[in-house]
Each structure stands twice: as C-alpha cells, then as structure tokens.
Amino acid sequence: MADTPPLNVSTWKEAVEFAPGVHWIGALDPTLRTFDIILKTANGTTYNSYLVRGSEGVAIIDTVKEGFEDEFFRRLESVARYDEIKVIVLNHLEPDHSGALPELMRRAPQARLYISTRATSMLKALLRPNREEPFEYTTVTTNDRVSLGDRHLRFLHTPFLHWPDTQCTYLEEEQVLFSGDIFGCHYCDVRLFNDRVGDFRFSFDYYYAHIMRPFKQWVMEALALIEPLKMKIVAPTHGPILRERPRRYVAHYRELSTSTLSREIGDTNKSLIIFYMSSYGNTARMAEAIYSGADTVEGVRVSLYDLEGGEVAPFVDLIEDADALLFGSPTINGDAVKPVWDLLSSLAVVNLKGKIGAAFGSYGWSGEAVRMVEDRMRGLKMRVPREGLRVKLIPTQEELDECTGLGREIANILVGKEEQRGVIEFSDLT
Amino acid sequence: MAKAKITFEDIHQTVNVPAGTRIIEISEKIGAGVIYGCREGDCGTCMMEVTEGWNNLTEPSVLEEKVLRENMAGRHNRLACQAQILGDCKVKPA
Ligand SMILES: Cc1cc2nc3c(=O)[nH]c(=O)nc-3n(C[C@H](O)[C@H](O)[C@H](O)COP(=O)(O)O)c2cc1C
Numbered sequence: 001m002a003d004t005p006p007l008n009v010s011t012w013k014e015a016v017e018f019a020p021g022v023h024w025i026g027a028l029d030p031t032l033r034t035f036d037i038i039l040k041t042a043n044g045t046t047y048n049s050y051l052v053r054g055s056e057g058v059a060i061i062d063t064v065k066e067g068f069e070d071e072f073f074r075r076l077e078s079v080a081r082y083d084e085i086k087v088i089v090l091n092h093l094e095p096d097h098s099g100a101l102p103e104l105m106r107r108a109p110q111a112r113l114y115i116s117t118r119a120t121s122m123l124k125a126l127l128r129p130n131r132e133e134p135f136e137y138t139t140v141t142t143n144d145r146v147s148l149g150d151r152h153l154r155f156l157h158t159p160f161l162h163w164p165d166t167q168c169t170y171l172e173e174e175q176v177l178f179s180g181d182i183f184g185c186h187y188c189d190v191r192l193f194n195d196r197v198g199d200f201r202f203s204f205d206y207y208y209a210h211i212m213r214p215f216k217q218w219v220m221e222a223l224a225l226i227e228p229l230k231m232k233i234v235a236p237t238h239g240p241i242l243r244e245r246p247r248r249y250v251a252h253y254r255e256l257s258t259s260t261l262s263r264e265i266g267d268t269n270k271s272l273i274i275f276y277m278s279s280y281g282n283t284a285r286m287a288e289a290i291y292s293g294a295d296t297v298e299g300v301r302v303s304l305y306d307l308e309g310g311e312v313a314p315f316v317d318l319i320e321d322a323d324a325l326l327f328g329s330p331t332i333n334g335d336a337v338k339p340v341w342d343l344l345s346s347l348a349v350v351n352l353k354g355k356i357g358a359a360f361g362s363y364g365w366s367g368e369a370v371r372m373v374e375d376r377m378r379g380l381k382m383r384v385p386r387e388g389l390r391v392k393l394i395p396t397q398e399e400l401d402e403c404t405g406l407g408r409e410i411a412n413i414l415v416g417k418e419e420q421r422g423v424i425e426f427s428d429l430t
Numbered sequence: 431m432a433k434a435k436i437t438f439e440d441i442h443q444t445v446n447v448p449a450g451t452r453i454i455e456i457s458e459k460i461g462a463g464v465i466y467g468c469r470e471g472d473c474g475t476c477m478m479e480v481t482e483g484w485n486n487l488t489e490p491s492v493l494e495e496k497v498l499r500e501n502m503a504g505r506h507n508r509l510a511c512q513a514q515i516l517g518d519c520k521v522k523p524a
Pocket residue numbers: 277278279280281282283284330331332333334335362363364365366367368392393394
C-alpha cells in the first residue's frame with residue numbers, strides 16, 4: 001500500500017477533517033514574530049477555526065485574524081454552504097479570532113452567534129467601527145447546549161483565560177474540546193497535529209507562562225470543568241491540534257498552575273521574602289533586622305535576598321509563591337535603584353493581588369526611594385498595610401529595632417495575629 | 431459631611447468614608463479583592479456581594495440592573511464601580 005503524502009496545509013487549501021464531520025478551517029501565519037507585544041514566536045502561529053456538521057446544520061467555532069479571511073473562507077467553502085451555517089461560536093472575542101466575524105455574519109445572516117455572558121460589552125466595543133446595527137446573539141454559560149440535530153455543543157464558562165469572556169465549547173458526541181487559547185501555543189506547522197508536528201513543547205510552555213500564568217486560580221477553576229470530560233481531541237485556537245493523548249496537556253496545565261512552594265512546604269507556612277540592594281551596607285543592615293524580626297513569628301518562612309546576587313526570572317518565581325514582599329532600596333539620585341525597578345517591572349506575568357508589601361531603605365538627604373517603591377506596590381494591587389521605614393545614612397540601634405518591629409508586624413499580619421489597624425480614614429488613603 | 435463605614439470582608443478592613451463615595455474609589459487603594467474591567471458599569475467584572483447594609487448603597491441604575499442580570503447576579507450582588515455608599519455596609523468579592 002502506498003503511503004499517503006504527508007499533510008501540508010500550506011499547499012492543501014481545503015478543510016481538514018479530523019473527526020467525523022469535524023474540520024479544521026483555519027489559517028497559517030508563518031512569518032509572525034511578535035504577538036500582542038508581549039510574546040515572541042520563532043516560527044509564526046496559526047489561527048485555528050473549526051467547522052462541525054450536524055444533521056440539522058453547521059457550526060463554526062472561532063474565526064481568524066483580519067487579513068486571513070480569504071484562506072478561512074476558502075477552506076470553509078470546501079465543506080459547507082453559507083446557508084447551512086446555523087451556529088457561530090466565539091470562545092473569546094480577541095481580534096485574532098473575531099477578525100472574520102463581520103464578513104461571516106454578512107455571508108451567513110441566518111446564523112446565530114453564541115458568546116459568553118461576559119462578552120456582551122466587548123462585542124459592542126469591538127464591532128463599533130465596522131457596523132451600525134448590532135448582531136443578534138445569545139449569551140451562554142456552563143452547561144448551556146445548542147443542538148445541530150444529531151450533535152450537540154456544550155459550553156464551559158472559563159473566564160479570564162486570558163480574556164474575561166473566555167469559554168470552551170465541547171462537542172459531546174465526538175468528545176472534542178474546542179478550548180480557545182487554553183492549551184494553545186504560537187507554533188505554525190503545516191502538519192497540524194501534535195503527533196506529526198515538530199517539537200513544540202517549548203512553545204506550549206512559553207505560551208502558558210506569558211498568557212495563562214497570571215490567571216492561575218482561574219486555570220484551576222477551568223480545569224475543574226475540563227478534567228471530568230471524556231476527551232478524544234483538544235482543539236485550541238493556536239498551534240497544533242492535540243489528538244494524541246490530549247489529557248497529557250490538561251495534566252500539564254494543572255502541574256504548571258500548582259505552586260511549587262506549597263507543594264514542598266505545605267500550605268500552612270506563609271512565605272515572606274525580603275529583597276534589597278545596598279551600596280554601603282546601610283540598607284542591608286535594615287534588611288537583616290527586618291529578617292530577624294519576621295523570623296520570630298511562628299508559621300512564617302522568611303527569606304532574605306540581595307538583588308545584586310540574582311537574576312530577575314527566578315526572583316519572579318519566588319515572588320509568585322510569596323505572601324509578603326519587602327523591598328529595600330537606598331535612594332540614589334532621587335530614585336530607587338535599577339535592580340529594584342527591574343524586578344518590579346517584570347511582574348506582569350504573575351498575580352500579586354492581595355499580597356502584602358512593605359518598603360525600606362537608607363538615604364542621604366532626600367530619600368524618595370521608599371515612597372516610590374510603595375506607590376509601585378500599590379499600583380501592582382498589593383496591600384501596603386504599614387508605612388515603610390526610611391533611615392538617614394547609618395541606622396542607629398533604635399532604628400534597627402524599628403526594623404525588627406516592622407518585620408515582626410508584617411509577619412504577624414500574614415498569620416492573622418495582627419489585624420489591620422482598626423478603621424482607616426478615607427482621607428488617609430493615598 | 432455625613433460619614434459611613436464600609437467593611438471589605440475579604441481583607442477584614444473597615445474604612446470611614448464620606449457619604450456618596452463610590453466603592454471603586456476605596457477598594458483598590460486598600461487592596462481588596464474586587465477586580466475591575468471597564469470601570470464604567472458595562473462589563474460586570476467588578477461584581478461583589480453585599481453581605482450587610484444592602485439598603486445603604488445607592489439604588490442600581492437601569493444599566494447596572496441590566497449588566498447584573500446578564501451576569502446572572504444573585505439578589506445581593508452589585509457593581510463596585512457603580513454603587514455609592516450612603517450608610518454602613520459590608521462587602522466581599524462575588
Ligand atoms: C551616587 C549617589 C547618589 C545618591 N543620591 C541620593 C539622592 O538623590 N537622595 C538621597 O537621599 N540620597 C542619595 N544618596 C545617598 C545614599 O542614599 C546613602 O548613602 C545611603 O545611605 C546608601 O545606602 P546603602 O549603603 O544601603 O546603599 C546617593 C548616594 C550616591 C553614592
């Protein structure tokens with residue numbers, strides 16, 4: 001028997017059927033190198049769109065980015081007529097998947113659009129420039145179903161992964177999960193399927209790290225809906241279709257979303273980390289005093305790091321798993337020092353909300369650093385319950401005792417021994 | 431000026447505010463767990479639960495009612511970017 005030629009979707013311009021009546025009708029973007037400003041990709045990406053045929057109509061799940069419509073419509077037309085389309089689903093409204101929606105709705109005006117309950121306001125804002133009259137649409141949430149006759153699509157509400165309106169769509173009869181950007185990656189390969197393409201493991205992890213990582217708790221909630229499903233195939237909106245052992249990728253998401261620290265030391269210990277920079281050792285002395293104060297509190301694991309001795313990436317990992325963060329910086333030329341800012345400007349990939357923060361530092365005459373770092377922490381949605389400590393040049397024993405006190409207080413807040421100060425006055429909030 | 435106390439239950443913090451203050455003006459500054467999206471009463475991201483003093487917030491507007499309905503809000507849910515404080519109340523993220 002002759003081998004069938006390998007699949008190459010850059011020359012094959014029609015739909016690719018990968019389960020009975022389930023087709024890939026996406027587009028390739030092999031030359032893309034930067035996505036959404038924050039992501040790099042060494043070999044482009046794909047915009048995966050899917051078509052499902054039922055006995056009573058056709059569903060389209062997600063479309064492609066603007067500029068890639070021709071490829072998408074050509075593949076679509078190879079397997080369906082526009083008047084057969086009954087259902088259009090957008091798993092989230094980001095333009096890389098909604099770009100062809102206006103034209104698709106024009107060609108298939110009878111189709112009904114299904115979006116998540118959180119997508120309403122975005123739909124209006126996204127389509128504003130293109131159209132006057134709004135689309136007819138239905139909002140759906142977990143366990144809502146839509147029928148294509150002999151086949152049914154079921155929705156899973158999986159918000160914030162990575163847009164507020166994210167959902168997944170599950171084809172019950174074929175056990176295919178159309179997962180949107182979840183389980184996706186920027187990796188363009190004409191062979192399309194995970195068992196055929198090149199080594200995309202790095203791209204998969206990189207995509208998770210930059211897109212999903214800030215939303216770990218939401219990943220856990222989504223996994224609670226996804227894991228019980230019977231799954232033959234996971235079909236994301238970017239990168240390879242996961243048809244060989246799709247569950248591995250689901251399990252990997254759970255692993256990536258579980259904090260390493262809590263796995264190692266148990267959930268009962270709180271982690272408090274002190275980061276500092278120091279030129280003459282003054283801020284370093286303060287850091288050590290804070291360390292010794294915090295370390296007296298039971299149930300808190302305290303760590304002390306000199307920023308000079310480390311690199312940003314592992315510190316970001318530490319910060320992600322920490323409960324309280326204290327930053328020490330001297331004031332140099334009216335500002336906190338660069339290693340502190342480098343770290344504080346590298347935290348977009350982790351969720352800091354509600355972590356407790358404090359700042360400290362030695363200064364010579366003006367001492368701006370501590371307030372600036374506190375403002376930055378507040379800007380990052382951390383809670384700054386105590387005013388930071390500023391010490392003029394060499395700290396006295398009395399000032400070091402204050403540092404010890406600050407360390408103890410922050411640690412006590414972490415374990416709930418010290419409540420927030422009674423009632424705050426609105427006018428005191430900066 | 432009339433004052434009122436609002437408690438953010440997730441972080442056990444009470445703030446004394448002038449009547450008429452919007453919850454969004456306080457919650458972010460003290461690091462409470464309410465998340466914001468559009469900040470203009472459209473997206474429903476900032477939904478919170480009012481656990482006490484339900485009647486001590488301004489009445490929801492027609493638009494807020496609509497957004498709450500679309501987001502399947504419970505009986506005591508409000509949008510933190512819209513609700514203004516008139517008297518003592520307690521809230522937590524929904
Ligand atoms: C180049 C340089 C610039 C400085 N600029 C400022 C400044 O703008 N404002 C200030 O309060 N102190 C300034 N200082 C003083 C330091 O903040 C002070 O020496 C501090 O104690 C250093 O702490 P450290 O030994 O922990 O690094 C400056 C020091 C140096 C060496």
